[in-house]
């Protein structure tokens with residue numbers, strides 16, 4: 001892909017090129033970058049919109065589902081007329097309407113053990129916008145195996161949490177939580193609801209982290225910190241976390257076995 005920006009691109013991205021930390025060089029890095037968004041839902045919608053707007057060269061979108069009426073309260077990539085359409089196709093239309101410069105690769109499948117490595121290979125960053133623990137652990141493990149930086153996020157009701165992971169350099173999702181919670185707790189989570197704007201806040205933070213990583217400023221990334229958001233009290237809190245050398249995904253034993 002070209003290492004020069006066209007006149008149109010310079011105008012389109014002028015307000016972020018003006019940001020000293022990004023500049024023309026950062027913009028070219030974004031243009032050459034490939035980001036995989038897992039899930040075209042509440043988190044994936046704002047993340048993908050901002051990444052497309054920012055001029056990320058290629059966006060991969062993975063989602064097996066079709067748009068339902070109850071999605072529209074938070075999954076802002078999709079409109080009323082999209083009900084029944086594959087979410088990845090609806091997403092591709094919206095993202096290319098916003099920015100035809102961005103190549104959108106769609107995968108209308110569930111991100112599973114069987115296909116995860118094949119889908120994720122070749123991407124520079126992963127935004128995990130999945131809505132279940134099994135997928136979150138799978139994204140974590142595959143990203144570490146393939147050495148791809150990623151952003152984790154989870155949301156429920158009026159709360160969210162997020163963290164960025166640089167494989168084997170910073171704490172991973174499994175360093176913190178080891179394994180998915182028992183099924184009875186998961187069921188409670190899925191029934192508990194979510195405010196759309198809370199998903200928007202967390203997905204937007206994930207897009208910010210992706211842009212920062214791709215534009216080359218690693219120092220300020222949300223690594224070794226779990227950021228929690230309580231929308232009811234309107235409070236952000238960050239908890240320091242450390243990498244576990246015994247971690248089943250990123251521990252030293254796993255590194256030695258590679």
Ligand SMILES: [Zn+2]
Nearest residue numbers: 172175247250
């Ligand atoms: Zn770990």
